[in-house]
Amino acid sequence: MEKTASKKKFKIDWKEVKRQRFLLIVSAFFVAYGIVFYYLPLTGWLMAFENFKPRLGLLGSPFIGLDKFKFLFSDVAFLRVIRNTFCMGVLNLATTTVMAILFAILLNEIGNKFLKKSIQTISYLPHFLSWIVVVGILHNSLSSSGIINDLLLRFGVVDQAINFLAHPEYFWFIVAFANVWKETGWNAIIYLASITSIDPSLYEAASIDGADRLQKIKYITLPGIKPTIIILLIMNVGNILNVGFEVQYLLGNGLVQSVSQTIDIYVLKWGISQNDFSLGTAAGIFKSVVSIMLIVLCNHLAKKAGEEKLF
Amino acid sequence: MRYTKQTIIKAKGLFCVLIFTILPVFTSCKTPENEVKEFTAFFTVEGSEISPDNELMDEIAKVTGAKCRETWLTGLTKEEAINQILAKGDLPDFIQGGHELYQANALIPLDDYIEKYPNLKTYLSEKQWDSLRQSDGHIYWIPQFNIAHVPSKELTHGQEAFWIQTRVLKWAGYPDVNTVEEYFKLIEDYINAHPDEGDIGFSILCDGWRGFCLENPPQFLDGYPNDGSCIVDTDTMTVKDYNTTDTAREYYRILNSAYKKGLVDEESFTSTYSEYMTKLGTGKVLGMVDQWWQFYYPLMDYFMTTEGGINYVPLPITISKDVPNQWHTATGAILDVSDGLSITVDCKEPDAAAKFVNDLLSEEVMKLRYWGVEGVDYSVDENGLFYMTDKQDDMTKREEYVVYRRCQYSYFPRIEGLSSDGKNALMSEQQPTVFFDDLPEDVKETFKAYGCETYVDMLGSNELPGPWYPMYSYSDSMGMDTDEGYVWNSMKELKARWLPMVIMSDDFEASWEQYMTEYNALHPEIFFDAMQIELMRRVENGYD
Numbered sequence: 107m108e109k110t111a112s113k114k115k116f117k118i119d120w121k122e123v124k125r126q127r128f129l130l131i132v133s134a135f136f137v138a139y140g141i142v143f144y145y146l147p148l149t150g151w152l153m154a155f156e157n158f159k160p161r162l163g164l165l166g167s168p169f170i171g172l173d174k175f176k177f178l179f180s181d182v183a184f185l186r187v188i189r190n191t192f193c194m195g196v197l198n199l200a201t202t203t204v205m206a207i208l209f210a211i212l213l214n215e216i217g218n219k220f221l222k223k224s225i226q227t228i229s230y231l232p233h234f235l236s237w238i239v240v241v242g243i244l245h246n247s248l249s250s251s252g253i254i255n256d257l258l259l260r261f262g263v264v265d266q267a268i269n270f271l272a273h274p275e276y277f278w279f280i281v282a283f284a285n286v287w288k289e290t291g292w293n294a295i296i297y298l299a300s301i302t303s304i305d306p307s308l309y310e311a312a313s314i315d316g317a318d319r320l321q322k323i324k325y326i327t328l329p330g331i332k333p334t335i336i337i338l339l340i341m342n343v344g345n346i347l348n349v350g351f352e353v354q355y356l357l358g359n360g361l362v363q364s365v366s367q368t369i370d371i372y373v374l375k376w377g378i379s380q381n382d383f384s385l386g387t388a389a390g391i392f393k394s395v396v397s398i399m400l401i402v403l404c405n406h407l408a409k410k411a412g413e414e415k416l417f
Numbered sequence: 418m419r420y421t422k423q424t425i426i427k428a429k430g431l432f433c434v435l436i437f438t439i440l441p442v443f444t445s446c447k448t449p450e451n452e453v454k455e456f457t458a459f460f461t462v463e464g465s466e467i468s469p470d471n472e473l474m475d476e477i478a479k480v481t482g483a484k485c486r487e488t489w490l491t492g493l494t495k496e497e498a499i500n501q502i503l504a505k506g507d508l509p510d511f512i513q514g515g516h517e518l519y520q521a522n523a524l525i526p527l528d529d530y531i532e533k534y535p536n537l538k539t540y541l542s543e544k545q546w547d548s549l550r551q552s553d554g555h556i557y558w559i560p561q562f563n564i565a566h567v568p569s570k571e572l573t574h575g576q577e578a579f580w581i582q583t584r585v586l587k588w589a590g591y592p593d594v595n596t597v598e599e600y601f602k603l604i605e606d607y608i609n610a611h612p613d614e615g616d617i618g619f620s621i622l623c624d625g626w627r628g629f630c631l632e633n634p635p636q637f638l639d640g641y642p643n644d645g646s647c648i649v650d651t652d653t654m655t656v657k658d659y660n661t662t663d664t665a666r667e668y669y670r671i672l673n674s675a676y677k678k679g680l681v682d683e684e685s686f687t688s689t690y691s692e693y694m695t696k697l698g699t700g701k702v703l704g705m706v707d708q709w710w711q712f713y714y715p716l717m718d719y720f721m722t723t724e725g726g727i728n729y730v731p732l733p734i735t736i737s738k739d740v741p742n743q744w745h746t747a748t749g750a751i752l753d754v755s756d757g758l759s760i761t762v763d764c765k766e767p768d769a770a771a772k773f774v775n776d777l778l779s780e781e782v783m784k785l786r787y788w789g790v791e792g793v794d795y796s797v798d799e800n801g802l803f804y805m806t807d808k809q810d811d812m813t814k815r816e817e818y819v820v821y822r823r824c825q826y827s828y829f830p831r832i833e834g835l836s837s838d839g840k841n842a843l844m845s846e847q848q849p850t851v852f853f854d855d856l857p858e859d860v861k862e863t864f865k866a867y868g869c870e871t872y873v874d875m876l877g878s879n880e881l882p883g884p885w886y887p888m889y890s891y892s893d894s895m896g897m898d899t900d901e902g903y904v905w906n907s908m909k910e911l912k913a914r915w916l917p918m919v920i921m922s923d924d925f926e927a928s929w930e931q932y933m934t935e936y937n938a939l940h941p942e943i944f945f946d947a948m949q950i951e952l953m954r955r956v957e958n959g960y961d
Contacts, residue, residue, distance in 0.1 A: 160503045161522050245692075250684055271687040272917070359687045360623050360913030379496040380897045381503070381517060 154388040174388040184372060184389065190278075191368040191393075194354070195346035197282045203339065205290045207331070210297035211323055226298070229291030237352035240288055244357065245271070248280065271357065274365045281353050296338065297331055304330035333414040340408060340416045344401035347393050369393050454483040454769055458511035460828040461498055464489035465819070473794075473824040477785050481776035483769065485511065485826065494626070508761035510770055513828060515756040516894040519557050524759045526555035530771035536778040537771065540564065540830060541752075548754050548958070558757030559774065563748040565834025569842050571748060572852045574709060574872040577633075577643060578744050579734045581704040583859040584726025591866035594732050597638060597668060601675045604703050608680065617702045618680030622711070623917065624690040630706050632912045635665035640740040642882050645889025646905070647948050649882065654956065656888070656948045658941060660912065664736045666929060669916065673925045686917035700727035718814075726859045733876045745876045746886070748833070755890035758829055777829050780836055780843070786825050787844040789813075794822070795845065803841045804850040885955035888948060901947035907939050 123130065149164070154174055156167040178184050209229070216222040232240070247253045248270040255267040270276050308326050317325065351370035358366035367375075369389055377386020401416075409415045466487065467474065478484045488509070490498055499514045503521050518524050531537045531546065541549075541564065549556045579600055585607045586592070594600055604618045622630040633645065636659040641648045648657040659665060675681050682702070684692075696702055698716050700723060705712075712729075713720065720728055733742045760770050776782055788795045788803060794813060795803050805813065812818055832843055842848040852871075856864075869875050895902035915932040922928035 159521065160500075160506070245687075245689075249687070267683075269683050269687060272683070272921070360628060360910075361686050361917045363910060363914055374497075376897075378500050379494060381496070381500050381521075382898065383504075 151387060151391055153384050154391050156384060158384045158387075160383070170384075174384045175392075177385065178388050178392065183367075186364060187367050187369050187372045190354075190365055191347050191349055191370075194278050194281055194368065195349040197278055198285045198349055199339075199342055199346055201282045201286050202289050202293060203335070203342070205286050206293035207297055207335065209290050210294040210301060210331075211327055213294065213298060214301050214327070215319065215323075226291065226294075230295065231291070232288045233292035235288065237350075238356060240284060241353060241356040244280070244284055271359065272361050274362045277357075277362045277365045280357065281349075284353055284357075297334060300331045300334040301327060336408055336414045337416060340401065340404045343404045344397050346400060347397050453478045454766070454773070456483060456485040456511060456764075456770055456773060457509035458485050458487045458828075459498075459502065459509045460487065460489050460513045461495040462490055462513075462828070464827070467824055468820050470821070471824045472822045473785055473789060476790065477777075477782055477824060477826075480779075480782055480785070481773055483773045483776075485773070485829075487826070487828070508763040510761060510764040511829075512759055512761050513558070513561075513756060514759070515558060517896075518759060518761075519551055520896075523761055524557040525762055525764070525767055526557060527559065527760065527771065528556050530768065530775075531556060534771060534775035536775045539566075540778060540832070545752055548752070549757070558759040559830050560752055560754065560757040561828055561830045562753070562833075563751045564830070564832060565748070566832060567835040567837075567839065568747075569834045569847055570849070570871070571745075571873045571878065572847065572849065572871040574731050574745050574876055575748065576745060577630075577637070577706065577708045578731035578876065579634075579704065579706050580712075580729035580731055582700075582702075582726055583728050583730055583863045585703050586730070586863055586866075587726055587859070591863065595734060595738050597671050597734055597736060600704070600732065600734055601671060601680060604680055605675070605678060607703065615701060617682045617696065618704070619675060620682040620693065620696060620702045620705045621685040622688075622690065622693045622705070622707060623686050623913065624688065624693065627690055627711065628909070628913050630708075630711075631916050632660070632909075634706050635659045635662060635668050637742065637744055638668055638734070638736040638740075639664045640735050640743055642743040642746050642879060642886065643889070644882075644887050646892035647888055647945060649885060649888060649952060651883065654952070656945050656952050658945055660908075660936065660941075661933065667736060669919050669929070670925055672920045673922060676920050681920065683921075686921075700725065704729075721814075721855065721857060724857075724859070728857050728860045730860060730863050731872060731875050742876060743879045743882075745873055745878050746882070747878050747880055751881070751887060753887065753890050755894045774830060777826055778832060783832055783836070783843045786831070787846075789822070801838065801840065802850060803845070803848060805845070805854070810854065883956070884958070885952050888952065891951045892944075892948065895947075899947075901944045904939055904941060904944040908936070908941055908944065911936060911939060 152164055153167075155169060155171060156164075157170050157173075158164070158167045213222060213226060216225070249255070250267040250269045254270070255264075258264045259267060270280060304326065308330075309322060312322050312326055347369060349368055351368060351374070354366045354368050355371055355374075358371075369392075373386040373389045373393075376382045376389070405416050464487070466489065469486065474484050493501065495514070496517070499517055502508060502512075503518070503523060508523055512518060512523075527537075537559070540559070546556060549558065549560070551557055579597075581594075581600070581603070585603060586594075588607055588610070589603055592599075592603070594603055601619070608616055608618055622628070629645070633643070636642075636644065636648050639648065639659065639662060641659070648659045649655075650657050672681060676683070682688075682696070684696075688696070694712070694715055697705075697712055698719050700719075731744065733744065735742045758774065760767050764770050777786065791797060793809075795805050795809060797803055813823070833847060834843065835841065836843045845851050864870060864874070867875060892905055895905055897903050897906055915928075915935065919925065919928045919932055
């Protein structure tokens with residue numbers, strides 16, 4: 107593949123190929139990896155257009171065209187999970203990004219190197235906890251007799267314990283909070299790295315011009331890390347619909363099901379529990395297509411605004 | 418080229434070597450008659466695995482010539498587990514899963530084996546076997562439970578009920594509690610009299626499919642048995658909806674006012690099953706509606722060993738005094754045709770597998786499964802009655818006994834009730850001597866106060882309502898690709914969301930109206946029409 111492409115454009119002869127044979131061999135592995143693990147599984151998308159039955163197999167199942175998609179978009183439950191997924195995705199993206207940038211800047215302002223390092227290390231530890239643990243902690247602390255209610259009661263903020271998980275209106279924020287708690291430290295690392303790469307002479311010049319701390323942050327740090335922020339945002343927008351599955355699945359209950367279920371849970375429910383692999387696949391395709399569209403759109407907008415872009 | 422003698426000898430030698438190396442490979446494929454066969458089984462419930470070197474498993478293998486390695490559900494739901502197995506395509510020899518597996522062509526018809534093996538043939542009546550036939554006229558699974566050839570006296574109410582801790586009854590002087598109103602009054606009085614004990618009045622299990630504890634009491638309160646998804650009115654032979662009755666409204670109104678008084682555990686609606694069990698395991702929950710098997714077995718040790726009146730007894734509760742209760746239906750009467758043990762298409766020796774099931778049903782093996790070996794696991798008194806000495810009783814309760822010695826094959830078909838000697842129960846837990854020895858003091862005291870001997874006496878027993886019972890075996894097998902299945906599933910989701918809201922609502926009447934509006938918008942009649950058709954089919958077929 108590379109050979110034909112390279113011949114047309116760059117006129118690379120056999121000698122060049124021979125010289126780069128090691129690189130070619132190495133890259134061949136990655137191409138093979140990509141084909142086997144990313145492109146071949148896509149044949150499974152066929153299922154969405156068939157009435158798939160495991161015993162009949164992918165090629166033996168009857169073809170039904172777009173029926174599954176028709177059902178999908180007439181199902182109120184599916185429209186609801188799109189809304190939930192999208193809202194939670196946006197909320198998560200906004201809160202985690204803002205918090206990570208804020209945290210990175212604050213951390214950068216700490217002069218004491220030891221303090222800075224220890225805070226950073228501690229803050230990204232939650233990233234390594236699995237969701238089931240985090241949800242367990244959340245479940246305990248948010249229950250009527252949990253620590254949060256305990257504190258609220260003792261400080262007289264409320265006079266009756268609030269059962270947070272029983273209120274649909276809190277659910278998205280609880281999920282966003284959980285994400286922020288778990289990922290802020292980890293996400294801040296990349297912003298911190300990009301802050302360190304800002305030329306120190308800029309700060310010196312600003313000091314000489316009489317800029318205070320806040321002004322330095324506003325005029326040097328933030329513009330300095332702007333390309334990083336934009337690139338990460340574009341990448342994460344593509345992930346908006348991957349808002350997850352574990353938190354919502356584990357935290358959800360009958361009362362909040364109308365706001366807690368995401369596309370992934372819908373796919374699980376139909377695909378695995380109800381044995382309708384076709385419908386599950388259709389929902390999955392929808393999710394992938396929307397994600398690709400989002401990322402292209404975002405990239406295009408960034409290009410238009412004259413900012414960094416991904417491709 | 419000319420073959421020399423030497424080359425021929427060499428070739429012969431080589432040939433011999435080849436034969437001798439290949440021959441054992443072929444012969445080893447054939448299992449000699451005396452070798453123990455090993456089967457695999459998967460059951461769609463949570464269970465504990467027994468050790469491969471379990472002692473009674475070997476004893477049973479001596480009789481049956483086979484053993485079975487059982488695996489159980491972990492983490493996944495039943496449907497997820499089955500679909501995963503189907504998608505991967507490696508089925509165990511035995512499986513339990515019913516309709517879905519049948520539709521996926523994963524099961525083999527058992528008719529011929531049932532004819533061939535006598536214990537299977539006599540396991541159920543001809544009519545009962547017929548009731549298990551699927552759309553293609555064959556039988557694909559064998560129900561495992563509630564089958565007794567000589568019924569014994571039922572001791573435990575292994576079904577759903579309003580349960581209450583004995584300490585509450587004791588404190589109130591063992592009053593008659595017959596209605597929901599009286600039940601919550603009793604709990605309220607007890608809590609008011611013991612304000613500092615931090616008791617939880619009433620807890621409701623709402624986690625996923627276990628949510629029936631929340632939604633199905635109205636059928637019982639109107640005096641109907643557990644058809645599970647509908648009421649069957651025997652006067653008109655029609656299916657009725659228990660979600661919309663006046664009784665349902667009244668029940669949730671009472672729950673609503675109990676909630677406002679702080680009697681209902683407010684974490685009920687967000688707790689998982691394990692959190693609920695943890696709560697019961699503290700002994701603080703005074704009462705709940707639940708199935709016996711759902712709360713008792715996981716906490717059996719705790720219930721047996723803890724004093725202070727934390728054990729639960731069932732109460733004969735209905736909506737008003739003049740409605741007789743049907744909480745308890747005589748087991749042996751209940752044949753759940755929706756599910757059972759099946760042999761899969763991947764089983765290499767289906768005949769041997771069927772023979773294994775047949776052998777497990779023989780009285781000799783039934784005793785090994787549920788009693789053990791005479792003199793070791795149980796003893797026989799001068800009248801020929803089985804019992805356990807204190808030492809045996811202690812031994813059989815230990816964890817290592819359960820893992821390394823007991824081998825019940827608990828999800829294989831079994832025969833309950835009395836053995837052919839007419840006096841001993843085939844299962845030790847149904848033996849009166851064992852039952853009464855194990856009964857905690859507080860429960861004994863309560864039974865005595867109410868003039869009862871067993872859990873069942875607390876409620877009274879009811880005969881099989883009719884050949885259609887239980888209707889839930891049909892609604893459970895509905896796929897979501899049918900209209901009625903889709904509606905049924907939406908109804909369940911709606912109830913899981915609305916009933917907690919109704920119970921917690923500040924304005925009960927308004928919430929109930931809104932709930933009913935949304936409920937009716939789902940067109941529940943689609944579901945009930947399908948149930949009516951099935952009811953008529955079952956009545957006409959008249960199986961028992």
